Amino acid sequence: MTTITIKINERTKAGKALKNLIEFFSREHKGIEIVSDTKSEYNPEFVEKIKEAENDIKNGKTTRLDSENIWENIL
Incomplete structure (x- = not known):
């Protein structure tokens, strides 16, 4: 089995046609x-960092920042 990742611009005629063709074949065959049919405009690296942060929160790995010196704590 081969996995191919394709980025399709659905605003173009060719993009619409290709997406419709793929959807047709996936239904019929x-x-x-x-x-995955994602329409994310976000950078995949950014999404991965957010997911890692969510996992850290679930696992109790959090950091408290002093609100008085928040910018010093972040930088």
Whole structure:
């Protein structure tokens, strides 16, 4: 099995046509599967950092900042 990541601009005729074709084949044929249909405009590295921070919070790894000196604590 091969996984291919494609970035499609849905505002263009070619982009719309390609997306419709992929969706058609994924519905009609069992050999094609859409793994992710994301429309995220965010940088993947940024998204990964946010997910890591969420995991840290879930695991109790948090840091408290003094509100009086918040900018000194951040920098």
